[in-house]
Every structure is written in C-alpha cells, then in structure tokens.
Amino acid sequence: MHSLVPLFLIAGAAVGVEIALTRFFAVASWSEYGYWVISIAMTGFAVSGVVMVIGRAVFLRHARWLLPLLPVVMLAAGGLGWIGVTLNGFNPLELQNPATAGAQLWNIALYYAALFPFFFLAGLAVSLNFVVHAGEVGRVYGYDLLGAGTGAVLALGLMFVLHPFALVPALLPLLAVAAMISGGTAWRLAALLVLAATEAAVLALAAPRVNEFKPIYAPLNVPESRVVAEVLSPRGVYLLLDNFTERLDTDVSNNAGTMGLPAPPRSFGLYRDGARIAALPMGQPEAAHARAALDAAPYVLIDAPRVLALGSAGGFRAAEALALGAARVTVIEPEPVIRRALTHGLGPSPAPAPDPRVRIAAAHPLTATGRYDLVDIAGDFLGADEQNRTAYTAEALAGFLARLEPGGMVSVPIGIRELPVYAVRVLATAREALRLAGAAEPERHVAVIRSAWNLRVLIAREPFDAARVERLAAFADERSFDLSYAPGLAAEGREVWNDLPPVSLESDTVDQGGEAQDAVAREAALVLAGTPPADAFDRSPVTADRPWLSPLVRLPSLGAALARIEILPQQEIGLLVNVAVLAQAILLALVVSLLPLAARGALRVPVPVLGRALVYFPALGLGFLLIEIAFIEHAALLLGDRTSGFALVLTTMLVFSGLGAMWAGRVRAPGRALGLAVLVALGCSALALLGVRGAVLAALDWPWALRAALLVLALAPISLALGFPFPLGLDRFQQEGAGLLPWAWALNGAFSVVATPLANLLGHGAGLSWLLAAGMCCYAAALIAWPGKRP
Template sequence: MQSLIPLFLIAGAGVGVEIALTRFFAVASWSEYGYWVISIAMTGFAVSGVVMVLGRQVFLRHARWLLPLLPIVMLAVGGAGWIGATLNGFNPLELQNPITAEAQLWNIALYYAALFPFFFLAGLAVSLNFVVHADQVGRVYGYDLLGAGTGAVLALALMFVLHPFVLIPALLPLLAVAAMISGGTPWRIGAVVVLVATEAAVFALAAPRVNEFKPIYAPLNVPDSRVVAEVLSPRGVYQLLDNFTERLDVDVSNNASTMGVPAPPRSFGLYRDGSRIAALPMEPPSAAHAPAELDAAAYALLDAPRVLVLGGGGGFRATEALELGASHVTVIEPEPVLRGALRHGLGPSPALAADDRVTISAAHPLTAEGQYDLVDFAGDFLGADDQNRNVYTAEALAGFLERLSPGGIISIPVGIRELPVYAVRVLATARQALRLAGVAEPARHVAVIRSAWNLRVLISRDAFDDARVERLAAFAEERSFDLSYAPGLPVQGREIWNDLPPVSLESNTVEQGGEAQDAVAREAEQVLAGTPPQDAFDRSPVTADRPWLSPLVRLPSLGAALARIEILPQQEIGLLVNVAVLAQAVVLALVVSLLPLAARGSLRVPFGVLGRALIYFPALGLGFLLIEIAFIEHAALLLGDRTSGFALVLTTMLIFSGIGAMWAGQVVAHGRALRLAVLVAVGCAAAALFGVRAGVLAALDWPWALRAVLLVVALAPISLALGFPFPLGLDRFQKEGVGLLPWAWALNGAFSVVATPLANLLGHGAGLSWLLVAAIVCYAGAALAWPKERP
C-alpha cells in the first residue's frame, strides 16, 4: 500500500498547482485565461502518455530510480515555471491590438514553455505507476483520483489564509515528501536540498503582480491610496480602497446642479480580484443625489412603493430607495462579503443603520416571497458576483412578475458603454419573461430609458398607458436622459441627448453621422415583436439553461470577431480563448490518436482493437469532463459561488471515482461491471437532465452546510459509477497488448483537453442540458466499444 502514497501526493500537488495557477490568472490578469492552465495541464498528461508508449521498456527498466527522481525534478521545474510565469509580460489589451498582438502571442507561448514541464512530469509519474503496477490498475487510478481530490481541498483551504501569489510555494513541499517516501536516505537528502533551493529561488526571483490594465491598478497607485481592509477566500481576494478617486458610481444627470441636487458622495471602493464590485460608505450613506439618477426612473411612476432591492451596495441602494419615496425596502444581497458589510460593516465602512423601513432578507433572489410594487436591480448587481447572472434569466424575471402588485414594475440596469447589443438581449429576455407570465403583447409592457453609459429596462405587470409614458418622458426630459422605447413612442423625429451609435462586426467603423443616434431604439421594436436583426451578435433570450448575458458573438461570426477584436469588450474574449484552446486541443488529440499508426510495432495489437480503444478512452475523457462541468454550473447556483461549486464537485467526483476505481480493481466480470456502471451513470445523468433545476431551486434557502451535503449525496452515485470504466478498460485492453496502457492514458488526457473548451462553448451556445446529453452519448459509445470477451 505504501508504494502508491507518493502517487497520491504527486496527484495532489499537480491538481493543487493547477488550481493555484487559475487563481493567479484571475488576480493578475483575467479568469478567462485560466483555461490555458487547464489546457497546459492536460496537454502535459497527454504527451506524457505518448512518451511512455514510445519508451515503455526503457522507463520500466529504470523505474526504481525514476519513481523518486520524478517528484524531485517536478519540484525544481515547478518552482522555475512559477518564476517564469510571474515574470511574463503578458498584457491582454495588447492582444486585442493587431499591431501589438504578435508580442503577446509569444508571451502566451512562454507561459506554455514555463508550465508545461511540470504537468508533463506529473503525467509521466502517473503513467509510470500504471506501467509498474499493471496488475493493479484499479488501485493506481484510485490513488491518483483520491490524491487529486485531496490536493484540490488543500489548495482551496489554503486560500482562506494565503494570498494566491504564495499558494504554489506552499504546495511544492508535497513533492519533496513524495520523493522521501519513494527512495532511501540519499533521495531524502536530495529532496530536502532541492526543496530548500527551490523555495529560496521562488521567494527571491518570482515577481507576481497585478497587471496595469486591471481596474484596481490605477486607484491603488494614486497618491495616499490605502488598502483599509482585506478578505482572503476561495471566492477571491477582496480589497477595500481609500483614495480620492473613489466615489459612488451612479449615473447622475448632467442637469443635477440646475436641479439643486448634490454630486454622489465619496466612498470606499471594494475590489475582488482587481475588479471593482461595489462602493461602500465612509459614513452613514447619504442619498440626496438620488432624484437625479437614471436609477430613479421607476420610482417616478410609483407612489410610496414597497421595494425589493437586489444588491445592497453597502447600504447606498436602500437609502436611495427611501429618498425616492419607498414606503418599505427589502434588500437581498447574495454576495456574502457585501452582505456582511451591510450587516456588520467592513473595516472602517459602517453597517447599514437600523431602520424599521428596511429589511435585510436572507432569502435567495430566486426564492424571495412577498408582494412588491417595484423589483429594483442595483446598478452594480450583475458585476458584483458571477452567480447573479441567474437572476437575469427569463424564468427569473417571470417569477418576479408574479410577485408584483397591480401596476408593479421591474427595473433592470444594463451597461451600454461597450456594446449596446447587451441591452437588446435583455429586451429579448424581458419579452420571453412576459410570454412565460402569460402576456399576449409584451411590447406594451416594456419601456427603456438611458444615459450615454447605462440603460434601464422597465417591465410592467400592466401595460404602459399614455399617462405613464408621459411621466417617464417628462422624467427623461428634465434630466437629459433618452427614452429609447415606450409603447406608442415614435422611433423617428425625437431629439437624442446622448449619442449611441450602433456597433457592428460587419462594418470596419462604428456608424457615425451628423446627427445623434440611438442604437437601442433602432432594434427595440423589432426585438419586442420577436423579429430581432440577424447579424454577428446573439439576441436570443437569457434562460435558466443558458444563463449568460455574454459573450454575444455567434460562433459562425468568429472570423469577423477576430478581424475587429479591438472593439470587443473583455466579456467577449472568453469565447475567443475557448476557441483557440479547442483548436489546439483538437490538434493534440489527433496527434495522440494517430500515434499507433506510427508505433504499431510497440503496441502489437490488431487494428480492430486499436479502433475500439480509439472510441472507448476518448469517450471516457470527454464524458467525465462534460458531466463534471455541467454539475459545476448547477452547484455554483446551489452554493451561491462558482469557486465553492467547483471545489465541491471536483473533490466529490474525484474521491468517489477513486473509490469506484479501487472497487473496480476487485471485479472479475469486467464486461458485466462496465455495463452496470454505465447504466448507473447514464441513469443519474438522465435524472439530472430533468430534475436538477427543480432540486436546486427547492434547496436555495437551506443553510449552506445542508446544501453542500445535498450536493455530495447527489454526486456520490454517479461519481462512484464513473470510477469504474477507465480502470476496467485499462485492464481489459492491456490483455490485447500491454503497450495500450500508456496510450490509453494519453488518449484520456488528450480528449480531456478537448472537453473543457468544448463544454464551455456547447453550454454557452446550446445550453447546460446538452452537456449531459453529450455525456450520455459518450458513455453509451464507450459501452458499445467494449472488446468482445475472449473465450
């Protein structure tokens, strides 16, 4: 048993470093570039299998000293790779400029050069263990998965006490321990020496930093700027800044001074991973500026409304609602640090003062009960937390419509400074929500008011009558805002205060003319009628199965997007990164798949067996990751946090799959066990396909610990079943030729590289349900590819 403990530690270090690197990219750059880490890691595993296929006998002869050597070399190259990654001058903004892009492509290549050796050696260590212990592949695979799950838990636990920039040095000692267990005294001494030298080099030479294009960079570096509070957690690095640039970021009329309204107050700025998520008050919040806000539009149509506010913004939004005449305000803040700031304050920022007219609710936005006259989304609600996007879906808006009293309104903010089409997609979602609520003519229930930078979509339970449209027009006129759409309002012939030209990928320039334009007004009537324009941008509704407002670029228009990448906002870059990673992964998968044709002499198996292996192991690599990613998205909603969802799904699936793999090693009737495991996995995936959404919604208001237990219990059966097919397949296929064992490991790794970007593109393009459907097809295909049992 002890001989596989080093494998357990190596797998833990590999996954822990992978997670730590994704956090590094999120803090120093953007989280989208974390896909590169997954790509590099799985590429390393795949290439290691290829190398093991070609040199299996050599590695087997020298396994006695290679087993303790590999973790020591991993330790050294891991430290060197971390140093290289932190010194890389990558700048995503330059990647979007054709003139400067070439240098950044070289920087991306340097990331691969720095990080690939570590994951290649990790894969080599795992595949060598498979070769050395070919008679117990179930145990080997089980230790590998259990170690990986433990490494994930360790990395996430360390995030509560360590900044992401020091996570990797904290994880490297696992490799030294692995080497000490694998070898005798000389290896133990060598492991200690290399560990001390590597850690010293890391702390002396590594220079992790926040890139200058991150929103936090400028305010953090102005004179007298201070970080007055900091919170470390797997959700992110939270920093509360105090400097002269920080102010409550609301859209106030240019006419505020003539209205006798003061400017918004100074505030602290709260940043998570370098992106600003909220303004927190320096003193009990003032709201004298509220009447001049764009966000006040809905209040101008209601008298003493009962308001449900989504996103408290440190108390500013509740105070503004009271200033605008609300009779009672119920605040729901899903983001835990912001919710804590509301209740208890954060650093020097005070808590929201007690007021009988204000209730801070612990309910989830999707399950909030009660009747309201206004459901008011705070301006920073969508950007405050990734999971808030689930509240922008058609199903969620239809639910809010049911909670409105007669004459009630939903007020939804949308940023338009980068792409006006984001607002158009929200209009499509509003139309779908109204249709779900049984409204026959959605266009009569929607109005749109905007400034130059932001927009509010107002959805009314009852149709907007002429009196309300007139009140809204007067509100806009007094503040120099634009009423882009309202029932009965002519599109042409209106004075436009804030120029908003349309942005098109089909044109080489942004449309501009002598007169001011309103890109949203052009499309609102078409979209609300159900006949949106057809071009490079997706204007379909945001739904519970596709809960993403961005990216908007359609995959068939990828060429146009690349040609005009300089005009695309950061939200759209994730799509391009996924496509690039997928293209690279497909090339790698083809190379690994075609290897047997070049090295068939090493494999010594019939073509028919190769063909079955070429279906079986890629199907497992694709199927496992597709199920995992689908459950991560659902778990993120259930737990209120993508990081927690990712961690718990990854850990549960790895640990229970590891147990399943060990159990598979004791099974004699492999074919029958495989069919039973696939049947259980497919049955669980099918049940999730039809029931997971309802189950998640039913549990949203449970205590966090109970939701976590529910997730583990739900994942355990399918994870246990998913642990069977790979070791059973390794054991069965190696009977046809022992050379198939490392090739199978390479195939599984190569198609796991394909799975991650493919799942993201499929989920965004078709919906989360299709991930489970594709996984069911993969496992059914694997079962059909099982070799016939020998007589």
Template sequence: MQSLIPLFLIAGAAVGVEIALTRFFAVASWSEYGYWVISIAMTGFAVSGVVMVLGRQVFLRHARWLLPLLPIAMLAVGGAGWIAATLNAFNPLELQNPATAEGQLVNIALYYAALFPFFFLAGLAVSLNFVVHAGEVGRVYGYDLLGAGTGAVLALVLMFVLHPFMLVPGLLPLLAVATMISGGMRWRIAALLVLAATEAAVFGLAAPKVNEFKAIYAPLNVPDSRVVAELLSPRGVYQLLDNFTERLDTDVSNNAGVLGVPAPPRSFGLYRDGSRIAALPNGQPEAAHAPASLDGAPYALLEAPRVLVLGGAGGFRAAEALALGASHVTVIEPEPVLRDALLNGIGPSPAPAADPRVVVSAAHPLTAAGAYDLVDIAGDFLAADDQNRNVYTAEALAGFLARLAPDGIISVPIGIRELPVYAVRVLATAREALRLAGVAEPTRHVAVIRSAWNLRVLIARQPFDEARVQRLAAFADERSFDLSYAPGLAVEGREIWNDLPPISLESSTVDQSGGAQDAVAREAEQVLAGTPPEDAFDRSAVTADRPWLSPLVRLPALGAALARIEILPQQEIGLLVNVAVLAQAVVLALLVSLLPLLARGALRVPLPVLGRALVYFPALGLGFLMIEIAFIEHAALLLGDRTSGFALVLTTMLVFSGIGAMWAGRVAAPVRALRLAVLVALGCAGLALLGIRPAVLAALDLPWAARVVVLVLALAPISLALGFPFPLGLDRFQQEGPALLPWAWALNGAFSVVATPLANLLGHGMGLSWLLVAGMICYTGALLSWPRKRQ
C-alpha cells in the same frame, strides 16, 4: 499500500498547483485565461502517455530510481515555471491591437514553455505507476483520483490563509514528501535540499503582480491611496480602498446642478481580484443625489412603493430607495462579503444605521417570497458576483413578475458603454419572461430609459398606459436622459440627448449619419415583437439553461470578430480564448490518436482493437468532463460561488470515482460491472437532466453546510459509477497488448483537453442540458465499443 502514497501526493500536488495557477490568472489578469492552465495540464498528461508508449521498456528498467526522481524533478521545474510565469509580461489588452498582438502571442507561448514541464512530469509519474503496477490498475487509478481530490480540497483550504500569489509555493512541499516516502535516505536528503533551493529561488526571484489594465491598478497607485481592509477566501481577494477617486458609481444627470442635486458622495471602493464590485459608505450612506439618477426612473411611476432591492451596495441602494419615496425596502444581497458589510460593516466602513423601513433578507433572489410594487436591481449587481447572472434569466424575471402588485414594475440595469447589443439581449429576455408569465403583447409592457453609459429596462405587470409613458418621458427630458422605447412612442423625430451609434462587426466604420443616434431604439420594437435583426451578435433570450449575457458573438462570426477584435469588450475575448484552446486541443488529440499508425511496432495489437480503443478512451475523457462541467455550473448556483462549486464538485467526483476505481479492480465479472456502472451513470444523468434545476431552487435557502451535504450526496452515486469504466477498460485492453495502457492514458488526457473548451462552447451556445446529453452519449459509445471476448 504504502508504495502508492507518493502517487497520491503527486496527483494532489498536480491538481492543487493547477487550481492555484487559475487563481493566479484571475487575480493578475482575467479568469478567462485560466483555461490555458487546464489546457497545459492536460496536454502534459497526454504527451507523457505518448512518451511512455514509445519508451515503455526503458522506463520499466529504470523505474526503481525514476519513481523517487520524478517528484523531485517536478518540484524543481514547478518552482522554475512559477518564477517564469510571474515574470511574463503578458498584457491581454495588447491582444486586441494588431500592432502589439504578435508580442503577446509570444508571451502566451512562454506560459506554455514555463508550465508544461511540470504537468508533463506529473503525467509521466502517473503513467509509470500504471506500468509498474499493471496488475493493480483499479488501485492505481483510485489513488490517483483520491490524491487529486485531496489536492483540490487542500488548495481550497489554503485560499483562506494564503494570498493566491503564495499558493504554488505552499503546495510544492507535497512533492518533496512524495520523494522522501518512495526513496531511501539519500533521496530524502536530496528532496530536502531541492525543496530548500526551490523555495529560496521562488521567494527571491518570483514577482507576481496585478496587471496595469486591472480596475484596481490606477486607484491603488494614486497619491495617498490606502488598502484599509483585506480579506482572503476562495471567492477571491477582497481589498477595501480609500483614496480621492472613490465615489459611488451611479449614473447621475448632467442637469444635476440645475435640479439642485449634489454629486454622488465619496466612498470606499471594494475590489475582488482587482475588479471593483461595490462602493461602500464612508460614514452613513447618503442619497441626496438620487432624484437626479437614472435609477430613479421607476420611482417616478409609483407612489410610496414597497421595494425589493437586489444588491445593497453597502446600504447606498436602500438609502436611495427611501430618498425616492419608498415606503418599505427589502434588501437581498447574495454576495456574502457585501451582505456582511450591510450587517456589520467592513474595516472603517460602518454598517448602515437600523431603520424600521429597511429589512435585510437572508433569502436568495430566486426564492424570495412577498409582494412588491417594485423589484429594483442595483446598477452594480451584475458585476458584484458571477452568480448574479442567474437573476437576468427569463425564468427569474417571470418569477419576479408573479410577485408584483398589479401596477408593479421590474427595473433591470445594463451597461451600454461597450456594446449596446447587451441591452438588446436584455430586451429579448424581458420578452421571453413576459411570455412565460402569460402576457400576449410584450411590446406594451416594456419601457427603456438610458443615459450615455447605462440603461434601464422597465418591465410592467400591466401595460404601460399613455399617462405613465408621459410621466416617464418628462422624467427623462428633465434630466437629459433618453427614452429609447415605450409603447406608442415614436422612434423618429424626437431629440436624442446621448448619442449611441450602432456597432457592427460586418462594418469597419461606425455609422455617423449626421445626427445623434439611438442604437437601442432602432432594435427595441423588433426584438420585443420577436423579429430581431440577424447579424454577428446573438440576441436570443438569456435562460436558466443558458444563464450568460456574454459572449454575444456567434460562432459563425468568429472571423469577423477577429478582424475587429479591437472593438470587442473583455468579456467577449473569453470566446476567442476558448476557440483557440479547442483548436490546439484537437490538433493534440489527432496526434495522440495517430500514434498507433506511426508506432505499430511499439503497440503490437490488431487494428480492430486499436479502433475500439480510439472510441472507448476518448469517449471517457470527453464524457466525464462534460458531466463534471455541467454539475459545476449548477453547484455554483447552489453554493452561491463558482470557486466553491468547482472545488467541491471536483473533489466529490474525484474521491468517489477513486473509490469506484478501487472497487472495479476487485470485480469478478468486468463486463457486467461495466454495464451496470454505465446504466447507473446514465440513470443519474437522466434524473439530473429532468430535475436538477427545481432541486437546486428548492435547496437555495438551506444553510450553506446543508447545501454542501446535499451536493455531495447527489454526486456520490454517479461519481462512484463513473469510476468503473476507465480502470476496467485499462485492464481489459492491456490484455491485447501491454503498451495500450500508457496510450490509453494519453488518449484520455488528450480528449480531456478537448472536453473543457468544447463544453464551455456547447454550454454557452446550446445550454447546460446539452452537456449532460453529450456526456450520456459518450458513455453509451464507450459501452458499445467494449472489446469483444478474445478468441
């Protein structure tokens, strides 16, 4: 048993470093670039299998010293790769400028050059263990998966005590331990020396830093700026800044002085991973500015409303609601650090004073009970946490409509400073929510008011009558806001205070027809009537199955997006990164798949067997990742955090799949075991397809630990079943030729590279349900391609 413990440690170090590198990209640049890490890792595993196919006999002859050497080599190249990655001058903003893009493409290539050797050696170590222990495939695969799951948990735990820039150095010692276990005294001394030299080089030469384009960079570097509180967690690095630039970020009228209203107050700025998520009060929250704010629009239509506020903004939002006439305010803050700020304060920012009119609820926004006159979503709510996007779905808005009093309103904010089409998509979602609520004429239940930078969509349970429209128009005119849409409001012939020209990927110029324009007003009535314009941008409703406002660019319009990449906001670049990674992955997968045609002598197996292997192992690589990514998205909603959801789904599926793999190595009837395992997996996926959404909603208000237990119990059966097909396939196919074993490992790795970007594109484009369907199709294909009985 002890001989496979080094494999356990190598797999743990590889997955732990992979997660640590994704956190590095999230803090130093943008989380979208974490896809590169996954791509680099799986590419390394795939190429290692190819090399093992071509040099299998050489590796077997030298396995005795290669097994302890490989983890030492990983340690050395891992440290060197980390140093190179931190010194890389990559700047994502320069990708959007044709004059500077070429240099950034070189920097991306340098990331690959720096990090590929580590994952290549990790894959080589795993595939060598498969070759050396060819008679114990299930056990080897089990140790590999269990080690990977343990590495994911270790990385998650270390995030509570180590800054993301320290995670990679903190995980590298696992590799020294692997060598010390697998080798004799000389290897142990060598491992300690290499570890000491590597860590010394890392701490002396590595220079991880936050890129200057991050939101935190400028305020962090103004005179007298101070970080007055810091919190480390898997959710991110939280920093509370105090400097003269920090103010409550709310949209206030240019006429505030005429109205006798002061500017928004000074505040602290709370940043997570370098992005600003909220303003926290410097003292007790002030709200004298509220009557001049865009957020005050729905309050002008209601008398002493009972308000459900989503997103507390450290107490500012409740104070604003009271200043605008609310009789009672229920605040729900899903982001745990911001919720703790409301209850206990953070650092020098105090908790708001108790007020009998304000209640901080522990309920989830999607399950909160009660009747309200106004559901008011805070302006910074969407940016405060990735999972808050689930509130912007048609199903969620329909649920809020059901909680409203007869004359109640939902107020939904969205930024328009980058692309007005985001607001149009919110309008499409509002229409679908009204349709779900049984409203026959959505056009009469929606109004849109905006400034130059932000917009509020007001969704009413009852149709907007003429009196309400007039009150809203008076509110807008007095503050120089624009009423972009309201029932019965003429689009033409009215004064526009804030110019908002339309942006198109089809045109290289901005339409300037001489006067001020309102891009949202042009499209609002069409979208609400169900006949949106058709161009490069997606204007479909955001749903629970597709809970993303971005990307907006349709896949057929990628060429136009690349041609006008300079006008696209950062969140749209993630789509382009996905497509680029997918294109690279497909090329790699084709190269690995074609290897048998180039090296038939190395494989020495019949073409029909190769054909079946070309279906079986790619199907497993694609299917496992499709199902895993679908569960990660649902787990992120269940746990309220993508990092925790990712780590726990990854850990649970790897650990139980590892147990399944070990079990598979002991079965006497592999064909029957495979059929049963695939049927169990298909049954579990089918149940998830039908019931996962209501199950998640039913569990949202359970304690966090209870939700973790529910998640693990739900994932255990399908994960156990998914552990069977790969080791059973390895064992069966290698009977046709031993060289198929490392090639199968390469195929699985290559198509796992394809699976990650493909799953992201499929999920965003068609929905999470299609990921489960795709996974089920893949495992059915694997079952059908099982090799026939040898003659």
C-alpha cells in the same frame, strides 16, 4: 500498502497547483485565461502517455530510481515554472491591437513553455505507476483520483489564509514528501536540498503582480491610496480602498447642478480580484443625489412603493430608495462580504444604522417571497458576483413579475458603454419573461430609458398607459436622459441627448450619420415583436439553461470578430481564446491518437482492437469532463459561488470515482460491471436533466453546510459509477497488448483537453442540458466499444 502513497501526493500536488494557477490568473489577469492552465495540464498528461508508449521498456527497466526522481524534478520544474509565469508580461488587451498582438502571442507560448514541464512530469509519474503496477490498475487509478481530490481540498483550504500569489510555493513541499517516501536516505537529502533551493529561488525571483489594465490598478497607485481592509477566501481577494478617486458609482444626470442636487458622495471602493464590486459608505449612506440618477426612473411611476431591492450597492441602495419615496425596502444581497458589511461593517466602513423601513433578507433572489410594487435591481448587481447573472434569466424575471402587485414593475439595469447589443439581449429576455408570465402583447409592457453609459429596462405587470409614458418622458427630458422605447412612442424624429451609434462586425466603421443616434431604439421594437435583426451578434433570450449575457458573438461569425477584434469588450475576447484552445486541443488529440500508431513496435495489437480503443478512451475523457462541468455550473448556483462549486464537485467526483476505481479492481465480471456502471451513470444523468434545476431552487435558502451535503450526496452515486469504466478498460485492453495501457492514458488526457473548451462553447451556445446529454452519449459509446471476449 504504502507504495502508492507517493502517487497520491504527486496527484494532489498537480491538481493543487493547477487550481492555484487558475486563481493566479483571476487576480493577476482575468479569470477566463485560467482555461490555459487546464489545457496545459491535460496536454502534459497526454504527451506523457505518448512518451511512455514509445519508451515503455526503458522506463520500466529504470523504474526503481525514476519513481523517486520524478517528484524531485517536478519540484524544481514547478518552482521554475512559477517564476516564469510571474515574470511573463502578458496583457490580453493588447491582443486587440495588430501592432502589439504578436508580442502577446509570444507571451502565451511562454506560459506553455513555463508550465508544460511540470504537468508533463506529473503525467509521466502517473503513467509509470500504471506500468509498474499493471496488475492492479484499479488501485493505481484510485490512488491517483483520491490524491487529486485531496489536493483540490488542500488548495481550497489554503485560500482562506494565503494570498493566491503564495499558493503555488505552499503546495510544492508535497512533492518533496513524495520523493522522501519513494527512495532511501540519499533521495531524502536530495529532496530537502531541492526544496530549499526551489523555495529560495521563488522568494528571490518570482514577481507576481496585478495587470495594469485591471480596474484596481489605477486607484491602488494614486497618491495616498490606502488598503483599509482585506479579506482572503476562495471566492477571491477582497480589498477595501480609500483614496480621493473613490466615489459612489451611480449614473447621475449632467443636469444635477441645475436641479439643485449634489454629486454622489465619496466612498470606499470594494474590489474582488481587482474588479470593483461595490462602494461602501464612509459614514451613514447619503442619498441626496438620488433624484438625479437614472435609477430613479421607476420611482416616478409608482407612489410609495414597497421595494424588493436585489443588490444593496454597499448600503446606498436602500437609502436611495427611501429618498425616492419608498414605503418599505427589502434588500437581498447575495455577495457574502458585502452582506456582512451591511450588518457588521467592513474595516472603517460602518454598517448602515437600523431603520424599521428596511429589512435585510436572507433569501436568495430566485426564491424571494412576498408581494412588492417594485423589484429594483441595483446598477452594480450584475458585476458584484458571477452568480447574480441568474437573476437576468427569463425564468427569474417571470418569477419577479409574479411577485408584483397591480401596477408594479421590475427595473433591470445593464451597461451599454461597451456594446449596445447587451441591452438588446436583455430586451429579448424581458419579452420571453413576459411571455412566460402570460402577457399577450409583451411590447406594451416594456419601457427603456438610458444615459450615455447605462440603460434601464422597465418591465410592467400591466401595459404602459399614455399617462405613465408621459411621466417617464418628462423625467428623461429634465435630466437629459433618452427614452429609447415606450409603447406608442415614435422610434424616429425625437431628439437624442446621448449619442449611441450602432456597432456592427459587418462594417469597418461605426455609423455616425452626422447626428446623434440611438442604437437601442432602432432595435427595441423589432426585438420585442420577436423579429430581432440577424447578424453576428446573438440576441436570443438569456434562460436558466443558458444563464450568460455574454459572449454575444455567434460562432459562425468568428472570422468577422477577429477582423474587428479592436471593438470587442474583454468578455468577448474570452470566446476567441476558448476557440483557439479548442483548436489546439483537437490538434493535440490527433497527434496523441496517431503518433503511437506510427511508432514501430509500440503497439502490436489487431486493428479492430485499436479502433475500439480509439472510441473507448476518448469517450471517457470527453464524457467525464462534460458531465463534471455541467454539474459545476449547477453547483455554483446552489452554493452561491463558482469557486466553492468547482472545488466541491471536483473533490467529490474525484474521491468517489477513486473509490469506484478501487472497487472495479476487485470485480470478477468486468463486462457486466461496466454495463451496470454505465447504466447507473446514464440514469443519474437523466434524473439530473429532468430535476436538477427544481432541486437546486428548492434548496437555495438552506444553510450552506446542508446545501454542500446535498451536493455530495447527489454526486456520490454517479461519481462512484464513473470510476469503473477507465480501470476496467485499462485492464481489459492491456490484455491485447501491454503498450495499450500508457496509450489509453494519453488518449484519455488528450480528449480531456478537448472537453474543457468544447464544454464551454457547447454550454454557452446550446445550454447546460446539452452538456449532460453529450456526456451520456459518450458513455453509451464507450459501452458499445467494449471489446468482446478473446478467442
């Protein structure tokens, strides 16, 4: 009964360390580089299967001492790998400079060298258990998945009490326990000694640190800088900083002094994982600067508006709205730490004093009720939380338009300091939102005003008339802002206060033209008319099925992006990394697929059986991950947090798939059980395609515990069904040849490596619905590849 407990612990340690490493990259570098951890982990699992295929007889002969040895060696490899990762000097920004890129490519290789041994040994331990217990593969697979799910929960729980830099060392003792259970007294002593030596080495040599190019690095290291509050949670590491550089980050006119208005007040800076997400007031929020800010534009067009403010700007946004003449302000702040600061304060930053004109609403931005004159999105709203991007979709903007009273408008901010095309994509989204709202001429409902760094898209319920355009132009001229687009406004021949030259991947230079330019003005009319320029950048609307503003680079233009990588912002580099990881994963999948075939005597089965295996197990590896990643994205919206969504989906699917695998080991008609399981999985996926968004929106305002319970209940049937195909396939295919069992494990792992970057590219490029549809096709292919009865 207890012989598989060590496997449970090894799987838990492997997945826990994998999640811990993704959090390390989010804090120390940037979160998109956490994909490497998944790639390295699955690469280790895949290669272990190939090694087991080739050396199966040797491993089986020495299994008695290998089973306790592997977790001990894993323990040492995990500690050494963690030390290597923390000492790595990787800086992703240097990838954009040809002179420094070579060193960074070497650093990437060092990450693989540091982490591969740990995950290879984990895969070897799992595949050895499959070989040793070949007669009960369902039970083995069940313990593996249940352990992995438990490891995910443990890692998530530790994030509430430990800094991400302490997570990996905290999870390594699981491996010592696994070794102590597997072996006798000598192995117990060895495990304790290796654990003590490993933790001592980690304590002495590991040096995790924050990349010097992250926004927090400079303010954290100025003289007399102080961390005045800290919050640890799975969402991130929150630090509240106090130093002379911290100031309310709002875009104020250079003419503020001549207007007799002060600069924005000093503030505390709130950072999450090294990125600044809000300014918190040092006393009660001040708003004397508000009339000089770009954000004030819509307030000159509407008298005494009733405002729905999406994002609180740490408490400053309501004060600014009131200073600009708002009659009432309803604030929706989805970010939980900022929301708590609004009601209870955070560290030395007090909560804003109660005001009868201001209400803090508990609703989600997508489900806000009531009627308003202005829906005003805060300038830092998009960067305050990853899930806030869902408010920038065409469906969301159309919903805000439906909440407006006659004469009302929606004010949408976007930064333009990195690429003006982000603003152009927001314009395309605004056009689609107006089309959904029934506007016959969307271009007459939009105005665009900007500074040198930021831009506001004003989307009006009724068409802009000449009087409103004139008032907006006067507002812009007084503050030296630029009115880039308004109905009836000439696109050329106007004075441009803030130079904004167009950026192109097709040209080796930035077009200056000898005079100030307005790249947004050049494209606004074309985009709003539904005829956007065709080049390397994607200008399609952001939708609920594709809720990402970035990356903008189209996949066919990757060559041009690499040639001009120095002009691309950080969020675009992630796309290039993703493509590189996919290319590496495909190469690995080919090696794993073909190498055992070349090993003489490793696989002695008929060619048709090999062909079916080459469809069946890769289809399962791809299908499971594609479906899982699609559900993670929906869960992130449902729970308001990607980390919680990831952890709960991963845990639920692993645990229930593990139960399904154990159940699969007891069925008497495997072909019929497989058909029924795939039918259930396809049916659940089809229901998700039809109704998942509506169900998520209906539950957004429920208490978090109820939303989490709904997610578990929704995922349980499909996860249980997805647990059947792999153990059933292992059991059936190994009847054709014992070497097929570890090879199948390798194939599944190799194509799981392919699935992660492929899912990201497919989701961003085509939409989440395509992920589910592709996963369904994979399981249908697996069902077709199921071998017939042996003669």
